[in-house]
Amino acid sequence: MQLGIDDLAFATADRYLDLADLAPVHGVDVAKYTVGLGQDRMSVCAPDEDVVTLAAAAALPLVEDLDDAGRAAIRTVLLATESGIDQSKSAGVYVHRLLDLSPSARVVELKQACYAGTSALQMALALVARNPEQKVLVICSDVARYDVGSSGEPTQGCGAVAMLVTADPRLVAIEPVSGLHTTDVMDFWRPNYRSTAVVDGRLSLRAYTDSLAGAWQDYQAQGGAALADIDAFVYHQPFTKMAVKAHAHLARVAGGPRDAEAQAAQIADTLRYNREIGNSYTASMYVGLASLLDHATEDLAGSRIGFFSYGSGSVGEFFTGVVQPGFRQHLRAEAHRRLLDDRERISHAEYLRIVAPVNPVDGGDHVLEPTTRGSFRLAAISGHQRVYERAAAADAGSAVA
Numbered sequence: 024m025q026l027g028i029d030d031l032a033f034a035t036a037d038r039y040l041d042l043a044d045l046a047p048v049h050g051v052d053v054a055k056y057t058v059g060l061g062q063d064r065m066s067v068c069a070p071d072e073d074v075v076t077l078a079a080a081a082a083l084p085l086v087e088d089l090d091d092a093g094r095a096a097i098r099t100v101l102l103a104t105e106s107g108i109d110q111s112k113s114a115g116v117y118v119h120r121l122l123d124l125s126p127s128a129r130v131v132e133l134k135q136a137c138y139a140g141t142s143a144l145q146m147a148l149a150l151v152a153r154n155p156e157q158k159v160l161v162i163c164s165d166v167a168r169y170d171v172g173s174s175g176e177p178t179q180g181c182g183a184v185a186m187l188v189t190a191d192p193r194l195v196a197i198e199p200v201s202g203l204h205t206t207d208v209m210d211f212w213r214p215n216y217r218s219t220a221v222v223d224g225r226l227s228l229r230a231y232t233d234s235l236a237g238a239w240q241d242y243q244a245q246g247g248a249a250l251a252d253i254d255a256f257v258y259h260q261p262f263t264k265m266a267v268k269a270h271a272h273l274a275r276v277a278g279g280p281r282d283a284e285a286q287a288a289q290i291a292d293t294l295r296y297n298r299e300i301g302n303s304y305t306a307s308m309y310v311g312l313a314s315l316l317d318h319a320t321e322d323l324a325g326s327r328i329g330f331f332s333y334g335s336g337s338v339g340e341f342f343t344g345v346v347q348p349g350f351r352q353h354l355r356a357e358a359h360r361r362l363l364d365d366r367e368r369i370s371h372a373e374y375l376r377i378v379a380p381v382n383p384v385d386g387g388d389h390v391l392e393p394t395t396r397g398s399f400r401l402a403a404i405s406g407h408q409r410v411y412e413r414a415a416a417a418d419a420g421s422a423v424a
């Protein structure tokens with residue numbers, strides 16, 4: 024029996040800042056961003072969006088396509104995020120309610136910087152192995168924020184990916200071998216009192232590639248596939264150039280092709296969506312997977328994909344999956360393209376106005392002006408409670424506290 028990703032969709036904010044509008048503010052040539060970092064745009068959340076609204080929007084089409092028995096089979100929801108909205112309650116519980124899932128379910132939130140989505144996927148596979156009748160809804164959702172004016176600012180972004188993990192998956196069967204690497208390093212972190220990350224940029228690049236080398240060595244020690252037997256590679260993409268650097272590093276340590284063109288061909292399709300969205304932390308590698316599947320020009324069926332998931336701090340994991348026959352019929356490529364094309368370009372002044380998270384601490388009644396055109400929104404923060412609602416066009420009056 025094969026286990027893996029049966030369905031996948033992503034969501035992002037409905038407005039973006041073009042990095043051509045940020046470069047002059049930083050006093051740099053835009054090529055530093057478009058070529059040096061490999062980023063063109065960053066999605067920017069409206070004040071009434073957060074990881075809950077993004078997560079619910081990503082998962083909605085998956086849940087809507089299930090019949091009653093299929094929905095009831097979702098007995099676990101795992102939500103991975105770096106940018107959670109509560110120290111105690113899982114963001115997934117709000118999402119579970121917004122999606123009207125069965126109460127006969129367990130819901131938890133997982134955290135380890137950008138890596139936690141992969142741990143959610145592995146836990147989901149273990150649960151499905153134990154009971155193949157069950158489906159696990161894995162959601163990775165993040166809003167990536169650095170200080171305004173910092174070197175990390177052009178790599179910001181936001182997005183969520185929802186994946187249905189099942190037996191006999193229609194998209195990608197995940198293979199059992201994993202290479203793991205954990206080491207205590209202060210490359211990127213966010214203390215409880217901060218809404219933006221603290222980062223040692225130079226160290227973070229080295230920590231990422233060291234983690235990749237360590238995870239690859241462990242993957243080999245565990246009996247993983249040879250590099251030559253892996254057809255495409257999907258990396259965590261804090262900015263897409265990082266995947267290019269990582270793939271060159273893997274080629275050096277594992278004896279892969281040294282030719283830059285050959286290397287580029289193995290990752291090119293995975294970079295397209297992230298260039299337009301920016302960093303989405305836990306979601307970014309899985310946005311890369313969506314990008315690969317949606318843009319594949321030749322039939323990828325039967326191809327082995329290598330994944331490297333990295334979370335600063337740090338944990339890295341290298342694993343593989345095999346694309347399933349008929350996968351094309353189950354893609355959401357058109358919806359993904361529409362989502363990105365329909366976003367509104369905002370000015371730098373508007374970006375500055377909305378980028379700070381809404382975070383009142385007084386327990387008062389704070390009603391948020393409707394801004395996002397997304398399927399779900401944060402309507403108010405009232406008496407310390409976040410009040411979410413489904414957008415009127417989709418379903419009037421399903422406010423949830």
Ligand code: CAA
Nearest residue numbers: 052054055058059060137174175224225227228231261335
């Ligand atoms: N035309 C073309 N390229 C240009 C250019 C121009 N006019 N000007 C500069 N460049 C190139 C530089 O040569 C450089 O490329 P190389 O690294 O290939 O040499 C690239 O643009 C970036 O320039 P700098 O290194 O000078 O950029 P910086 O120091 O201002 O910032 C950064 C880069 C450190 C990555 C910063 O964006 C940052 O701190 N980002 C956040 C941290 C991060 O993403 N780390 C990644 C690993 S950690 C991780 O993966 C977890 C996570 O999600 C955060």
